Amino acid sequence: xxxxxxxxxxxxxxxxxxxxxxxxxxxxxxxxxxxxxxxxxxxxxxxxxxxxxxxxxxxxxxxxxxxxxxxxxxxxxxxxxxxxxxxxxxxxxxxxxxxxxxxxxxxxxxxxxxxxxxxxxxxxxxxxxxxxxxxxxxxxxxxxxxxxxxxxxxxxxxxxxxxxx
Numbered sequence: 001x002x003x004x005x006x007x008x009x010x011x012x013x014x015x016x017x018x019x020x021x022x023x024x025x026x027x028x029x030x031x032x033x034x035x036x037x038x039x040x041x042x043x044x045x046x047x048x049x050x051x052x053x054x055x056x057x058x059x060x061x062x063x064x065x066x067x068x069x070x071x072x073x074x075x076x077x078x079x080x081x082x083x084x085x086x087x088x089x090x091x092x093x094x095x096x097x098x099x100x101x102x103x104x105x106x107x108x109x110x111x112x113x114x115x116x117x118x119x120x121x122x123x124x125x126x127x128x129x130x131x132x133x134x135x136x137x138x139x140x141x142x143x144x145x146x147x148x149x150x151x152x153x154x155x156x157x158x159x160x161x162x163x164x165x
């Protein structure tokens with residue numbers, strides 16, 4: 001099956017920059033925010049957002065890795081920072097592709113045990129068919145695809161690419 005490139009590395013960089021500005025505008029009065037990336041690709045995306053935020057704002061950003069088993073999201077979810085670090089702060093949960101909403105839904109559930117000042121979600125690619133009522137507050141691109149099609153966010157030594165197969 002042929003892969004169709006949806007976003008090139010350069011286009012992804014533009015999307016990351018735009019999302020970072022939106023996060024900044026949404027948190028302009030905050031002193032510190034938490035950028036929580038879902039393991040692997042979501043965490044990669046979160047690191048990129050954090051880097052841009054540090055260049056465009058004075059807001060202190062703390063990076064958090066959210067470890068979740070995407071095949072079995074009912075397993076224990078852990079984070080790289082303790083809950084008291086993100087308590088009463090603005091938190092942005094980041095993932096690469098919002099497919100069915102399952103991963104994001106269970107990750108959101110994990111953070112609901114701690115009082116937060118504000119909770120938002122960011123994704124690079126938002127697919128318009130979900131099985132849970134979850135939405136991305138910040139998104140790079142929205143796509144209407146069939147259920148048989150698959151979106152892949154791939155990181156290589158040359159950069160990143162998003163393709164449809």
